[in-house]
Amino acid sequence: DPYANEPVRHPALVVANHKPFNAETPPTLLVDHFRTPNEFFFVRNHLPVPDVDVSKHHLQVEGLGVKRPLNLSVDELKNSFAPVHITSAIQCSGNRRANMNAYKKVQGLMWKETAISNAKWTGVRLRDLLIHSGVDPNDKQIKHVHLEGADKDPTGGQNYGASIPFEKAMSPETIVAYKMNDEDIPRDHGAPLRLIVPGVVGARQVKWLKAIRLSDVESPSHWQQKDYRVFSASVNAGDELKWETVPSIQEYPIQSAFCIPQPGAAVSRSEETIDVAGYAWSGGGRGIIRVEISTDGGKTWQTADIEQDPQQDQEHMWSWTLFKASVKIPEGVDQMELVVKATDRSYNTQPETSAGIWNIRGLLNNAWHKVEVKIKD
Ligand code: MTE
Ligand code: MO
Numbered sequence: 001d002p003y004a005n006e007p008v009r010h011p012a013l014v015v016a017n018h019k020p021f022n023a024e025t026p027p028t029l030l031v032d033h034f035r036t037p038n039e040f041f042f043v044r045n046h047l048p049v050p051d052v053d054v055s056k057h058h059l060q061v062e063g064l065g066v067k068r069p070l071n072l073s074v075d076e077l078k079n080s081f082a083p084v085h086i087t088s089a090i091q092c093s094g095n096r097r098a099n100m101n102a103y104k105k106v107q108g109l110m111w112k113e114t115a116i117s118n119a120k121w122t123g124v125r126l127r128d129l130l131i132h133s134g135v136d137p138n139d140k141q142i143k144h145v146h147l148e149g150a151d152k153d154p155t156g157g158q159n160y161g162a163s164i165p166f167e168k169a170m171s172p173e174t175i176v177a178y179k180m181n182d183e184d185i186p187r188d189h190g191a192p193l194r195l196i197v198p199g200v201v202g203a204r205q206v207k208w209l210k211a212i213r214l215s216d217v218e219s220p221s222h223w224q225q226k227d228y229r230v231f232s233a234s235v236n237a238g239d240e241l242k243w244e245t246v247p248s249i250q251e252y253p254i255q256s257a258f259c260i261p262q263p264g265a266a267v268s269r270s271e272e273t274i275d276v277a278g279y280a281w282s283g284g285g286r287g288i289i290r291v292e293i294s295t296d297g298g299k300t301w302q303t304a305d306i307e308q309d310p311q312q313d314q315e316h317m318w319s320w321t322l323f324k325a326s327v328k329i330p331e332g333v334d335q336m337e338l339v340v341k342a343t344d345r346s347y348n349t350q351p352e353t354s355a356g357i358w359n360i361r362g363l364l365n366n367a368w369h370k371v372e373v374k375i376k377d
Contacts, residue, residue: 002048002154007187010039016109020045021188024114027259031277031322034307035087036117038181043188044092044115046160046223047151050208054192057150059176063214065142067134074192078178081124081132086173087309088198088318089281090205091116093228093249096257097362099369103354106362107237113257113369116279118320121196123177126212127170135214137170145169146213146221147195147206161221162204164197164250166214173198173285173318176209198318199284201252203228224248233358241360249363252283254350256291256323256342257369266374273326274373280306280321280342287314287345288321294339295330298352298368302327304340314345329375338371 003019013023023043025036033040054074061070072080095115100106126145131137149160168174177196178185185191190207197204203223218224229246258278261267267274280288288308292301302325309319321342330336343349351357354367 050150089320096365100365121177122179123175146219148211150208163219254282256280282344287317291323
C-alpha cells in the first residue's frame, strides 16, 4: 500500500477522501483563529505523502538563464539566505465546489466551504535563490518557473508539479518556506520545503519542493496542463476537454463564505439576533474592503465587522479577512436565508449565483454564499 506511511492526523479534520488524503478544517474551528493551527489546516494531497529525509533532502535550481545551478541542503538554504516571514492564505481552486454542484452537476472532489486556511510562513525569497544562481531579473526569455514536488504517482507516473510566471517568482512575497506558524512544516503540508505563492491558488504552492526549473514554457505536469483550468459554461459532461485552449489558473478571484452558522442550524425567535462569522479573501494581494450580509436575498445589506493582518496593506493583502456580525432575525417567518458577499481593493465583487461561472470541473466557485437557518418559536 503506497499509503502505508501517511502522517497521523487530527481526528477533527473533515475527511473528503482518504487515499490520497483530502480534508477540510471544521468550520467553527476555522474562524476561531486568524492563523489556522497546523493540525487544523486543510489538506489537499494528490498522491501519497513522500517520506523525505530532512538531513538528505536537496533543492535543485536549474534551467533557462541559470548560470550557476544550485543543489542546496535544507541547512544550506536556511543559512545562506535572509529569512522572511509572511502570513498568507492558501485556498484550493475547488473550494465550494459542492455549492456549484448543487446549482448544476460538476466533476471533482466535493469540497464544501473550508478548503482554505491561513498561516504564517517563514522561508527565503525565491528571488534571492534565483539571483544567487546567476539569473538576470531582466532576462526576457525566461517566462515560467517550474516547481517539482517529491511526491510521486505510485503507479510509476510523474511527480506532482506546477509552474508560476517568472514575474511572480521574482516578486518579494514568493518564498521557499521551511516553517509554518513558527514550527517545522508538518509532513502533510510539504516538509521540509514548500513554495508559498501569495495570492495564487493552492495548486501552484508546491509541497515537498525538490526542484525549481526556469523555462520559456509552462510546466509539462499533468496538474499544470490537464487540470486547474476553467472551461466555458458551454462545455458540458461528455464533451472533449481542449485543455490547451484555456489558460492555467494562477490568481484567485474574490471569495467569502460563512462558517457560522452551518446550513440547517436553528435559532429561537426570542434571541432576536443571530451571530454569523466567516472569511473573505481575494487573490493578487487585493485587500478586502468590505463584507456584507443580507437576509432578504440581496435587496438590502448590512456591513460586517472585519479582522485583518495589521502588517499588510490593501495592495499587498496575502492573509485572509475574518468577519463577524450580529444579524436581526426577520419577523413573521419560520426560516431565513443568510447571504454573504465581499468586495476587494479593485472593487471586484462576487457573482450572485453560479449561473455565469459554472464550469464542468467546478473550479473557482465564488458565487454569493447562502445559508438557510430555521427560526423556532
Ligand atoms: N504539492 C504537491 N507536491 N503535491 C500536491 O498534491 N497539492 C496542491 C498544493 N501543492 C499538492 C501540492 C493543492 S491542489 C493545494 S490546494 C495545496 O497544495 C494544498 O495545500 P495544503 O495541503 O497545505 O493545504
Ligand atoms: Mo487545490
